[in-house]
Amino acid sequence: MRRKSIRRIALAAGVTVIALSACFGFLLYQPLMVASGYTSKEICSGTFVSGLDPDQVYADMVEPEGAIGYISPLIRFDVNPEQREVTTTIAGFYKTRAVYGEGMGCMLVHQPDDVNLVAAADVDTVIGLSDSQGPEIAGNAMVETKNERLRAALDRAFAEREQPPYIRTQAVVVVKDGKIVAERYASGIGVDTPLLGWSATKSVTNALIGILVRQGKLNVDQSAPIAAWQDEKDPRHLITINELLRQTSGLALKQTSSGFDPASRMIFLERDMAGFAEHAELAAAPGSQWAYTDGNFILLSRIIRDAVGGRASDVRQFAQRELFGPTGMEHVTLEFDATGTPNGAMSMLASARDWARFGQLYLNDGMAGTDRILPEGWVEYSASQTLDTGYGAGFWINQAVSGNAPYGLPWGMPHVPQDAFFAMGNMGQHIVIVPSQHLVVVRLGMSHHPDGLIAGADRLVADVIEALADK
Structure with missing residues (x-):
């Protein structure tokens, strides 16, 4: 009897271990696939769009993110220069692949036919894609300032820590009264190097929506034109374009960037990002709560795509003709899903x-x-406060409110004039607009320390304003 009991206990324990392992594996499947997809996609973009060294992109951008450092010994990525693609596995599993297409950057491939979109981009060049006729802000040569205090501000922005987490400033550009008065770049980066804006891209989406509003094709107060929400019995049919821009849609698309969250799944596991987002239920009544998520701007991206023709090439032509060309933006790559x-x-x-x-x-x-690109009043609208936050409509505003913004960052820049507003992205991407100073300051990097995030941008802009006041 005792042997049978021992066998039963051992069998039960074995079954329990197997069940727990299966459950644990199931729970980890999504975050590990996200980590793999993130590695493939960002190394592909960094290598084939920015022209950076893939090992350096991994070390600076990928490995320090979240828990990736803990599984780094298990990650293997392969860069194929001939096929212009990156493949990643984790412990030999969780394979993902990102492929580059001329003019549309890198895209995660989820099924064999997905590569057709990339291949079409290589052969179907967008007419006028390289044309730009916007106001010139500098000549071809890098602008080096003679203002000692301005040089000191740049020195401070590029100063590096001796140990991780690093600041990794890649570029700073200062524009005063419409002209570059100072700029500096990290080694291997120049005036023409395209760099990832992360969520600063949301502000570009704001501009594309604004152009469609100017053209009379959209209205911010209209219900979002999303087919899945058109039934009046569906409470999501009340969500407006304004609420998507202001991050108050109420959709249950929580974003923690942990790999477990719906937003991470949407970006790195779904071939149809907007199709995933449009099926989210409501977590709050539209307009009642602010909750930052990429999902709102993926839905806006689908609205833009459908409004201009429905294809990636239509979006590229529209953005070039209406935004990039008129503003003189020459080295731009907007990336797509499958x-x-x-x-x-x-x-x-x-x-x-x-x-x-x-x-x-x-x-x-x-x-x-x-040339008027955005409708009259659009900038004021974009920089107007949403509920009790430091957010506008696709831009952050310099409004100090209680608590913290997402990821524990502070709201606003306390040492910068209150009329400032800015585009902001992960790892310290900032495009800061200060109307009272006729000033734009750009800071881009791969930062994982506060001195490269909003606190560093606050200090940089304050230093620049002080330096230019002594001019």
């Missing part, structure tokens, strides 16, 4: 000068030279 929807939440790469030109558009109230 359905041709732009990732307008976090995936546009542009040179630091181009990000500065974008900021200049908002400094000039939506005008590029004598």
